[in-house]
Amino acid sequence: MRVPTVDYRGEETDCDRGDVLRDVLLAAGLSPHNGTADALNCRGHGSCGTCAVAVEGAVSDPTRRERLRLATPPHDGDSPLRLACQTRVLGDVTVEKFPGFWGQHVDDDSLGDDSLNDDSLDNDPLDDGESTADDRGSTADDGESTANDHDSGSAVD
Ligand code: FES
DSSP, rough: OOOOOOETTTTEEEEETTBBBBHHHHHTEEEEOOGGGGGGSSSSSSSSSSTTTEEEEEEEEOOOHHHHHHHHHTSOOTTOOEEEGOOOOEEEEEEOOOOSSTTTTTTTTOOGGGGOOOTSSSOOOOOOOOOOHHOOOSOOOSSOGGGGGGSOOOOTT
16 A cells, blocks of 8 residues: 655655654654744644644544634634644645744745745744834944944953
8 A cells, every 4th residue: 555645845755644744744854834933833732833734635634723723813714724733644745834933824825935944934923024223233333343342341451
């Protein structure tokens, strides 16, 4: 009997029928998370929502926990996403990750896999998306280091 194949970000990975999608991806060195969510996630407990992906193919039905999490913002209960940590692979599947800390920007299909490293993505949950002078630091700094750049008291100590 042929084993299921998971197709994600241009890579194909075999797995056993019934394996958890998130586990399959991580075992293959792939992540269902974007940016800092790679480290800041619930480790597969179905509570953070950062492993949300679009899945095409044979998978298990959504669990109650999964439906609840995906109905909670920033996710939208009407979105086609699945939580990789709650989804079991039952046959060949194709997986797609969308931009955003939670991978919630399903409407932004203009971005490819390379865009996941794009600084314009809101991978920072504390970033409101507005750029301010504070975000960029001082614009008065010309990149040259001077004695006045260091606030350590006298330069002739
Ligand atoms: S890893 Fe947190 S919901 Fe899946």
